[in-house]
Amino acid sequence: MAYQSLQQEYLQIPLVTRAYTTACVLTTAAVVGVSCLLVLDPASAWRRLIDSGRVKEGRRVEGKQLEIITPFQLYFNPELIFKHYQVWRLITNFLFFGTVGFNFLFNMIFLYRYCRMLEEGSFRGRTADFVFMFLFGGFLMTIFGLFVNLVFLGQAFTIMLVYIWSRRNPYVRMNFFGLLNFQAPFLPWVLMGFSLLLGNSIIVDLLGIAVGHIYYFLEDVFPDQPGGGRLLRTPNILKAVFDIPEEDPNYNPLPEDRPGGFNWGEGQRLGG
Numbered sequence: 155m156a157y158q159s160l161q162q163e164y165l166q167i168p169l170v171t172r173a174y175t176t177a178c179v180l181t182t183a184a185v186v187g188v189s190c191l192l193v194l195d196p197a198s199a200w201r202r203l204i205d206s207g208r209v210k211e212g213r214r215v216e217g218k219q220l221e222i223i224t225p226f227q228l229y230f231n232p233e234l235i236f237k238h239y240q241v242w243r244l245i246t247n248f249l250f251f252g253t254v255g256f257n258f259l260f261n262m263i264f265l266y267r268y269c270r271m272l273e274e275g276s277f278r279g280r281t282a283d284f285v286f287m288f289l290f291g292g293f294l295m296t297i298f299g300l301f302v303n304l305v306f307l308g309q310a311f312t313i314m315l316v317y318i319w320s321r322r323n324p325y326v327r328m329n330f331f332g333l334l335n336f337q338a339p340f341l342p343w344v345l346m347g348f349s350l351l352l353g354n355s356i357i358v359d360l361l362g363i364a365v366g367h368i369y370y371f372l373e374d375v376f377p378d379q380p381g382g383g384r385l386l387r388t389p390n391i392l393k394a395v396f397d398i399p400e401e402d403p404n405y406n407p408l409p410e411d412r413p414g415g416f417n418w419g420e421g422q423r424l425g426g
Contacts, residue, residue, distance in 0.1 A: 168273040169396075170284050175266050178308065181249040182258060184223045225250060229305035230296075244296060248308045264345075265312045268319045276322050281396040286388040287318075287369060294365045302357055313362025314369070317342045321370045342366070 164172070230247035234240045251261050277284040291314050295307045304310070320338040328336050330344055346359035369386070376382040 168270060169281060170288065171266065171270040171273050174269065174288075175262070178249050178251060178265065179262065181223075181228070181246065182251050182254065185225055185228070185250060225306075230299050230307060231305070232300055244292075247299075247306050248292060248295075248311055250306055251308050252306075261309055261312055264316060265308075268312070268315045272315060272319050272322075275319075279398075282392040283388050285392055285396055286386070287373075290386065291365050291369060294368060295361060298361055298365070302361065304357065304361070307361075310358045310362040310365070313342055313345065313359050314366040316345065317363050317366030318370055321366075322374070 167175075228243065228246035228250045230243055231240075235243050251258050273281075273284055277287075291311060292307075295310055295314075299307055320341045323338045326338040328334075328338055328341055328344075330336070330341075330348075334344060336344065342359065342363050346356050346363070349359055350356055372385050377384045
């Protein structure tokens with residue numbers, strides 16, 4: 155019964171949020187799981203790998219030689235991508251968030267929360283547009299990644315999601331660990347200050363804010379400017395794959411089938 159309830163809750167998570175969050179958790183768990191296996195029980199782990207045929211006796215325990223998942227197989231490396239055709243790195247560098255700990259949990263909570271609120275809020279019924287935002291943001295970060303010393307871009311991508319949500323919900327009041335009260339647009343900068351206090355590089359936060367602002371400006375600001383227009387248009391192929399066909403405008407549903415009065419355009423109150 156508990157399993158069915160958990161499964162039901164999992165399936166109720168919007169498609170894109172569910173897919174991306176799951177991929178991040180599984181990728182990190184795979185890397186950490188293999189590392190823990192080799193560190194905590196090296197003799198048993200070694201024997202299991204030999205018995206499974208994945209490595210022969212007499213070979214050293216190295217991720218490359220064992221052909222197991224390691225961060226070195228996932229990180230962003232332009233030379234390996236373009237010269238050795240390891241194109242999977244364009245995706246996997248967005249999926250690994252480091253070892254399981256406070257930083258990992260912090261990132262997963264923010265990723266899940268704001269990705270879901272975007273998908274259920276301003277992107278509700280527009281899954282193709284949401285996927286296109288992912289692709290656009292990932293493309294820009296990859297380009298910028300050529301010029302900055304970052305090997306994993308998942309945290310910057312999370313900041314991008316937070317930034318876009320915060321700009322689209324400017325009047326929502328936020329509470330940060332019960333210490334600070336501020337309006338939503340300040341949230342990315344508060345997170346950057348928090349990263350600075352923890353001794354982390356703020357390049358990650360600045361990259362996420364920059365890419366998020368570019369998307370927000372092109373999608374929400376520039377079209378309303380004199381002489382402006384929409385420069386970002388979701389490809390029809392994405393709409394054909396992800397968007398549900400529109401209902402017949404002449405169809406009049408029964409009263410019990412009509413949606414409730416919740417206004418999805420309103421911001422959601424967070425943290426008290």
